[in-house]
Amino acid sequence: MLYAARRWRGAAMSHCGTLYLVPAPLDFGCNTQTPLTASMPQATLQLAATIEHWVCENAKSTRAYLKRIAELYPLSAPLQTMQLQELPREVHKKGDHQGGFDARPLLQAALQGHNVGLVSEAGMPAVADPGSSVVRAAHELGITVVPLVGPVSLLLGLAASGLNGQSFAFVGYVPVANDERAKKIRELELLALKTGQTQILIETPYRNSALLQTLLQTLQPNTRLATASGLTLPQGSCHSALVKHWKTKGWVLDNANPTVFMLGA
Amino acid sequence: MLYAARRWRGAAMSHCGTLYLVPAPLDFGCNTQTPLTASMPQATLQLAATIEHWVCENAKSTRAYLKRIAELYPLSAPLQTMQLQELPREVHKKGDHQGGFDARPLLQAALQGHNVGLVSEAGMPAVADPGSSVVRAAHELGITVVPLVGPVSLLLGLAASGLNGQSFAFVGYVPVANDERAKKIRELELLALKTGQTQILIETPYRNSALLQTLLQTLQPNTRLATASGLTLPQGSCHSALVKHWKTKGWVLDNANPTVFMLGA
Numbered sequence: 001m002l003y004a005a006r007r008w009r010g011a012a013m014s015h016c017g018t019l020y021l022v023p024a025p026l027d028f029g030c031n032t033q034t035p036l037t038a039s040m041p042q043a044t045l046q047l048a049a050t051i052e053h054w055v056c057e058n059a060k061s062t063r064a065y066l067k068r069i070a071e072l073y074p075l076s077a078p079l080q081t082m083q084l085q086e087l088p089r090e091v092h093k094k095g096d097h098q099g100g101f102d103a104r105p106l107l108q109a110a111l112q113g114h115n116v117g118l119v120s121e122a123g124m125p126a127v128a129d130p131g132s133s134v135v136r137a138a139h140e141l142g143i144t145v146v147p148l149v150g151p152v153s154l155l156l157g158l159a160a161s162g163l164n165g166q167s168f169a170f171v172g173y174v175p176v177a178n179d180e181r182a183k184k185i186r187e188l189e190l191l192a193l194k195t196g197q198t199q200i201l202i203e204t205p206y207r208n209s210a211l212l213q214t215l216l217q218t219l220q221p222n223t224r225l226a227t228a229s230g231l232t233l234p235q236g237s238c239h240s241a242l243v244k245h246w247k248t249k250g251w252v253l254d255n256a257n258p259t260v261f262m263l264g265a
Numbered sequence: 266m267l268y269a270a271r272r273w274r275g276a277a278m279s280h281c282g283t284l285y286l287v288p289a290p291l292d293f294g295c296n297t298q299t300p301l302t303a304s305m306p307q308a309t310l311q312l313a314a315t316i317e318h319w320v321c322e323n324a325k326s327t328r329a330y331l332k333r334i335a336e337l338y339p340l341s342a343p344l345q346t347m348q349l350q351e352l353p354r355e356v357h358k359k360g361d362h363q364g365g366f367d368a369r370p371l372l373q374a375a376l377q378g379h380n381v382g383l384v385s386e387a388g389m390p391a392v393a394d395p396g397s398s399v400v401r402a403a404h405e406l407g408i409t410v411v412p413l414v415g416p417v418s419l420l421l422g423l424a425a426s427g428l429n430g431q432s433f434a435f436v437g438y439v440p441v442a443n444d445e446r447a448k449k450i451r452e453l454e455l456l457a458l459k460t461g462q463t464q465i466l467i468e469t470p471y472r473n474s475a476l477l478q479t480l481l482q483t484l485q486p487n488t489r490l491a492t493a494s495g496l497t498l499p500q501g502s503c504h505s506a507l508v509k510h511w512k513t514k515g516w517v518l519d520n521a522n523p524t525v526f527m528l529g530a
Contacts, residue, residue, distance in 0.1 A: 021424045035308075039414040043303040097429045097461060097530070127420055127430040136427035139505040147421040149304040149497060155392055155420050156412040159286045162401035164362045165392040169434035169462065196362060197434065232414060240404040265362070 017115040019107065019138040021125050022048050023150025024065055026232045028122035029205075031256060036068055039151040039232045047148060049073040051117040052082050053109035055134050057092065059084040061121050083109060087130050096126075096133035103137035110143045122258070124152045128170065128202065154200055157228030157260030160238040161198070164264055168198035174211070185218045189263060193223065198264040208253040211261060219243045224264055230257035282375040284403040285382050286390050287313050288415025289330055291497045293387035294470075296521060301333055304416040304497045312413060314338040316382040317347050318374035320399050322357065324349040326386050348374060352395050361391075361398035368402035375408045387523070389417045393435065393467065419465055422493030422525030425503040426463070429529055433463035439476070450483045454528060458488065463529040473518040476526060484508045489529055495522035 025040065027033045036045060049069050056062040062084055066075060075082075091101050110116045118125045118134050124147070125131035138145050158165055174184045188199040203211045208229070215225055221244035230236035239251045253259060290305065292298045301310060314334050321327040327349055331340060340347075350371050355364055375381045383390045383399050389412070390396035403410050423430055439449045453464040468476045473494070480490055486509035495501035504516045518524060 037306060038308040039306050041302060041304050041306050043300075095429075095431050097431070124420055124424045126424045126427070129430070131424075132427050132430050135425060136505065139427055145425045145427075145503045145505075146501075147425040147493075147496070147503070149416045149421065151414045152417055152420045155389060155417045156414065159389045159391045159396075160400060160410045160412040162391070162397050162404055162410075164360075165394070165397050166360050166362070166437050167435065170432065172431050228412075231412070236411075238410045238412070240401065240410075 015113060016141070016143045017053075017110040017113050018144045018146055019110055019135070020047060020051060020115060020117050021131070021135070021145070021147040022051070022117045022119045023124045023148060023152070024119055024122050026122050026151050026153055026258065028061060030230065030233060030258070032234055034232055034234070036072060041149050044148040044150055045069050046073050048117060050076045051115050052077045053114050053116045054082065054084045055103075055106045055116060055118050055131075056084055056086055057120040057125075057130050059086050062119055065119065087134070091130050091133060096130055096136075101133045103133040104141060106134055107137055107141055107143060110138065111141060122153075124150065127152060128154060128172065151232050153228070153231045153258065153260055156231045157226070157238070158198065158200060158262060160228050160240075161226035161262045162240045163198040163224060163226055163262050164196055165198070167196055168200060170200045172201065173203065174201055178214075181214055182218045185215060189219055189223055192264040196265055198262055201261045203259065203261065205258055206255045208255050208257070208259045212253050215261065215263070216243060216246055219263060226262040227251075227253060227259055228262075229253055229259040231260070233257070280378060281406070281408045282318075282378050282380040283409045283411055284372065284375055284400070285312060285316060285380060286396070286400070286410070286412040287316070287382045287384045288389045288413060288417070289384055289387050291387050291416050291418055291523065293326060295495070295498060295523070297499055299497055299499070301337060306414050309413040309415055310334055311338050313382060315341045316380050317342045318379045318381045319347065319349045320352065320368075320371045320381060320383050320396075321349055322352055322385040322390075322395050324351050327384055330384065352399070356395050356398060361395055361401075366398050368398040369406060371399055372402055372406060372408060375403065376406060387418075389415065392417060393419060393437065416497050418493070418496045418523065418525055421496045422491070422503070423463065423465060423527060425493050425505070426491035426527045427505045428463040428489060428491055428527050429461055430463070432461055433465060435465045437466065438468065439466055443479075446479055447483045450480060454484055454488055457529040461530055463527055466526045468524065468526065470523055471520045473520050473522070473524045477518050480526065480528070481508060481511055484528060491527040492516075492518060492524055493527075494518055494524040496525070498522070
């Protein structure tokens, strides 16, 4: 029996399957792929290979991920016979916390005793990604929830930033319109400088350079700005400096690499 | 050549070594140990086995960790000849962001071309743990910083909470004194309900039950409270429910297991 499959006390006390939160590698949509062993523990991959029922952000990318896992560990069932249920578009768009989406019907298989995997396109499901409605539904139904270890870009980026890791906030995306964007950045900077709380934001990759320009134009010279691009990938890079020093560094952000932006004292 | 050792563009452009942020398993101080393969990717362990210069929270626990790695991958040098530098007590106590600690002298080996590992007692260094001063120093010295994948309890807990993962803050410890503690918890709840930002806190394990009691007594009935205890360990468990439902569940927190507490809408 797999180590990870029996490791949570709750699992033995219920006739339900377990909801496993299965992280995905961070190379989704990137030009290069890394070996899964670079960023995924063996136990995560071995356990994922045993799951035949999935709730996912996108069925196509989940199949692609399962094919990569199958190269290392044989899947317990053919891909064609697996149950892959996509989260509806409304959850992608509005997020799990708006609109009152009821995810309980997605967990029928777990109620029938099967383990279910929750997976997003990159990183940890339900963190800066859809999925929390499924996790809430599992808790409501008395289904044991087990998060598996894998890459989480936000915290890899934070660790590599040199910014305060004892107090931090993830704020998601900043507005796209110039005026609102600059206003929001100034608010976040004020909060960071006043409270010491590092502010973490993300952007759609093709807007990386534009966001960086706005940050450098908007932030005060002595504020620290850090970026972490292409985490776990061959082309990855982490930069961190006071804003006044950034201007002399000549660092460039590739608009193809997912990037985490962080600012603080 | 190891995949992970050559994967970051910066590393090839400098005569310096690289500063690797090496996560540690989450079983530090726990009654049970898990196999490293349960929570650490192969690339992280293989790379850690090649590092001969370390900056650490505690030399004794770093040696114990390296011995566990050596059971899977031979270390490139005998443990006795490795350089293990501890972060000074002032950094442990006050944190890296107070007192103006200059960590540059700890990175001499990197300036001489050696790779250096930064490691804390559990999880990701510099996140809810000492180390950010060393990362800042590396950026100042032009040393490439590469975070390696491993377990991060805060985000494993957040994913398993079913709370909002699109907006969240880690606030560390709440005050110990009763009045201040309740006041702080009410402030965090107000913020969470007003803004939708999940609030994540931690406690010294032996005070888990006491903090849980205070949370249940202080929070409003319709606030969601989640706990994640003993993450990645056999005795691990994740609970999430509205406060009014917690009272009927009979869930108990073991004061021996590191626990992440989360609250929100």
